[in-house]
């Protein structure tokens with residue numbers, strides 16, 4: 001971790017302690033940065049949010065990326081996770097984002113400039129809720145994955161909703177904030193996100209990994225409250241079936 005990053009997230013003494021642990025950067029802290037009306041949200045060292053820590057714990061423990069060889073495409077790369085994955089010995093790593101300057105390549109997820117069967121693993125967290133044609137994005141991830149390959153999708157889901165709420169006539173930042181909870185979101189996913197992913201051809205498993213951990217680990221890693229209905233941290237494991 002660079003000194004620049006240390007400075008960016010506040011004075012170390014403010015957070016000095018051992019109550020909390022960030023699994024991404026292995027930092028130990030008395031508290032994390034508060035925000036979004038919640039306590040202990042952002043790691044003061046690597047900047048990871050609750051959902052990023054949850055995603056990393058899942059990838060570290062469940063993805064098998066640390067063993068064998070994997071061609072990985074990582075959309076909207078979280079810098080802390082990107083560094084950890086790129087450092088894995090068997091990983092051939094590529095990051096992509098539609099915004100120039102934040103990833104290795106500029107890529108529109110609805111038109112991925114790679115042939116079919118190019119990647120073993122795709123990581124796509126908190127992207128689809130920004131993409132107007134998300135079905136096309138899912139289809140492009142499916143096309144570029146090799147058969148048997150896995151995509152990990154994470155996005156905000158309101159599990160209190162059966163159906164996804166979207167409305168293409170809602171376009172201004174103010175209206176989107178009101179309707180979809182964030183100025184640049186184009187929908188709020190409901191429980192049917194799973195069928196939408198399956199519609200692209202994937203075999204989908206929904207992993208509520210935060211809730212699978214025991215309460216001591218959930219508290220230690222400062223993860224999202226296990227009882228919340230509106231979740232940002234559920235991992236949708238989407239496998240492209242072998243023909």
Ligand SMILES: [Zn+2]
Nearest residue numbers: 022025043046
């Ligand atoms: Zn951290």
